[in-house]
Amino acid sequence: MRFNLILLILLCFWYSCQREKIVLEDYGTDKGIGVSAFITESDLMFNVYLSNSRKTIGGIASEEEPLTNALVTIYSTSDSLVIPYDGNTSSYLGIPSPGFFKQGVNYRLNIEVPGKGVYSSETQITNYYVAPIIEGSVKQRTVSSDKYYDLELSWEDQTGYKNYYRLVPLVVMLNDSEITDTLVAPIDGSTILVYDDKEAIDGIIKVKTSILSNTFDFPPYRVIGVKYYLMNVDANYYKFHNDLKKINYFDQLNNPVILQGNIKNGYGIFASYNGASEKTFLLP
């Protein structure tokens, strides 16, 4: 009994062992803002997403501390476009004049934030060909009461170029009471699917995706299909988002992912894509 008491005291000592706390602000340098901007030739609107960066680990910075006073300008070799804050948490929205975004032209993004500094980046809309999406199989399976669709698609990788791709799966819903009324929404708004042409086997890249249709139950709308957009993205975009998708925020044991951005003085990415092919798969 006495022995146990001693051990209990020791255990208490153990648990009460003082912890040293280092304020994160005292560590490293915070550059101030995060940028997410993506241009293409066909854009009729151009969004730049900005957020304050901070030494915190929780919450969505752009919602809690929206960055509203930045002066955002995009310059081409001959023109410029000012992109004002659109009133939403992180979005700056500009309407480019027709022909503002063109292939083969260099663009410079310039962001001035009062009290913080000037951030900039450059990119070019390169000229790539995007092959059409080839429909593969669509299979349905039910696990308990959940209805899953497993879809398989592929596309031909154009040889002779270094290609990176982004695939955007969108769910298509039909209003049963109004046959012309359809809704389209991202299947997973937080995950960006990017591919390297290294994944091509015999020149073909094959992708499997899955959709849990229950999550889109939105009467009177019902899921009728999945629409895919396939974009040819630049290397900066691919590397950044490929790194981003490796991050597991719930696993503190994982090897940290070192993000590769291209914003001078800041964080994030300014990149381009070119061409997009689309395909809608109708679900059985």
Added chain:
Amino acid sequence: MLRIKNYCKDYWLKRLLLACLFATTLGFTKAQSPTFTFRIASTPLKNALDSLQELSGIRLFYNSDKINGNKLVSGNFINQTLPSIVKELVANPNLELINKPGQLILKIKDNEKHTWSGYIKEKGSSEVLIGVNLVANGNSWVVQTNDYGFFSITIPEGDYEVKVTYIGYAPKLISLSLHSNKEEIILLEPESYLSEVVIKDELEDKNSSIYKLQVPLKKIDQLPALLGESDFIKYLSLLPGVSKGNEANQGMYIRGGTPDQNLVMIDDATLYSCYHLFGFYSLFSGSELRSAELTKGGFSSKYGGRTSSVLNLSLKDGNREKWEGDFGIGLLSSHIMINGPIEKEKASVLLSFRRTYLDAITNSILEETEKAGYHYSDFNAKINTDLGKRNKLYFSIYTGKDNFFSNSEYDGERDQSKITWGNDALSFRWNCQLSNKFFLNTTVFHTGYASTIQIKNTESSGSSEFQLRTSIKDYGAKVDADYLLSKNHWIKFGVMGTQHFFEPNISRTYSSNIGLTNTNNTSEIEATEFAGYIEDNIKINQYWSGIAGFRLNSFRNGEKTYLTPEPRLMLFFEPNRRWNFNASYTHMSQFMNLISTGMIGLPSEIWVPVSESINPQIAKQISAGYAHKPNKEWHWGQEFFIKQSSNYTQFAEGISIWYLILSQAPNSGTNFYDNILVQGQMLSYGSEMSLKYTKNKLETWVAYTISKTEQQFDEINRGNWFIAMHDRRHDISWTGIYKIRKSLIVSSTWVYGSGFLMSLPEASFTLSPHIPQDANGNVFGFSQQIPAHHYGQKNSYRAAAFHHLDVSIKYYWEGKKGKHFIGLNVYNIYNRYNPFFYTLGYNENTGKDVLVLNSLIPILPSLNYKYAF
């Protein structure tokens, strides 16, 4: 006139002398040899010969070492010829004198050679002793016992004084009169715990280098013990060049290597994990071990398969003369060890068992609805027997297991978690002394390691469970031979083969509501490893010696076979007893990788073999060092090293052990790991230093290592070089042992290590993925905002340094039937909060995010008791 007379006299005398010498130099002439009168007392022989040379005017040629020029000679020679005087002074029957005009050459004829061989054993138990040095007078030759206590040397016949020294044993001087082949058993007496002065180690008698460290197992009990548990790995960490991970990780980090790069062998069987209690303790307390030797560079070609170090452990054979043993009680565990003869002088057995009672204690404290506990156990057994004079059989077995469990019940919901891991090692060895020059050892062995993590939740609506299991099993055989080709060439060669069975990861997730949801069963991987080696231990001359070796490994996994040639070279220069120098080049390869994400010694680690796309690790190391022993008290040693490793393997960015458990395993199969592992380079360089002082009752030493370890992976940290997580820039340890009196010892240790490295988020920000627009500029739906953390350079934050001071006082006394030892230990006496791990947290008072250092062991006193009979 007188001066003229004297001149004439001297003149004629000189003329006469010259004439005599002339006559001597023309020895073949009929003239008689000139004679001399020569008197000398207690003068080194070489000085006496120099004087004689001056007197006679005849040049004497000789090799001072061969004629033992330092020996003191005396004599009164009246009217004797020069050869006669020389013969008497040299007093060597093999002396041959060769006359040449104006010269006399002293040549020692080579004697007929004979082989002296045998075993060195401990007096009182007949336990064979490994690595014992036998040094002949004048350092004319040195020989060491092999892993089975056997020695052999072929030398010219004659009489020798041989000093036999071994750490923890009283040095012994023996007179060897070798006139034919001779076999003998030499008994060394162990130093008593109760001796008045501190136990001397080999530095007393031999100026040792620090690239190879012999653990004085008898000293382990004298050092402070955490929770009263003696541990030989703790002793190792006090030696130069051996760093510990952190408080909860006894894993050894040697010359920039990681713990999986250390080859740990117990009686010739490999151990894959040698720690208990999440890394606090090693598998062996020390009392069951006969020897422990750690090599950090200049590896023998006999060893392969790991790139960083070799820790060779041998269990005691067991006393062949009488039954003896000990048992010890600590706060955490108890152990018992007994050994004794099965048949006196012929066969013996050793049995040892250790178990913790932490589970019993925690269970008695915790509520019925909350049970948690941990226990580990070890069992060792060894039987050996002589089969005639030249054959011995050994059978050794080790089995050990750790078991952590936690059960809680609340509101009808029950959570159970269990982590188990353990090792088995078994070896059967046959020692055969084919001749007094040829020694053969054949081993058949099996090794197994397995760990399982199991978490189960049961509630009224059903149950869910997930399980991760990883295991490795080896079956193999090897033959090692020692052949004494000549006094200057000791050849070692051998072959080995191992069949490996890996189960790198079997994870299973089960939910009763939806049936079996996920089984990621990476199929068992079978791999075959073969190796052959040869090396020559060469004695070049009195000062220079070396080891030249070559090892060839082959490893086959599936269709892929890797062949790795490994040249090894060591050079030693010992100009005198005070200085020695060494330099080495070693080439090592490793065919399996322990993949781990943390520094914590959890069994969250997986052994993965090389495959089609995972290449073997290759390490090339160059090291050089010296040791200096200016007098009996002081010893100073230093080593420099640089090691370059390629194909070092890690988890890719964003991957951890939980990925293996929770992932849907889209690429399950043998190449599953190909997608989550990356390979890169590692470069380590640094210097190790050791300063030791021993006098009478005091023994103290300081070990300091300064090193840097960098890594580069194409897929990590944007391909840039970064400092390795386990980089220990400065590592210092101090040890002091003082015998206050015969039965009372005070000891203290202080260790300091630079903190480990980690990556901290420098900033977090938000991203918003773009949704494509249609032709009218409509975007589809909304895009979810994604938080992103920016880490800057990988491993850019160094944790707080790790240091603690421990003290102990031990009291020994002899009872009627045995010896008693009681110790009071205080760990971390100044209550340093050493980093165990860090977490990201939030300070409510300041409203700021903080990095929280979690410490583990505060100041911790403990008692331990041991009884030996």
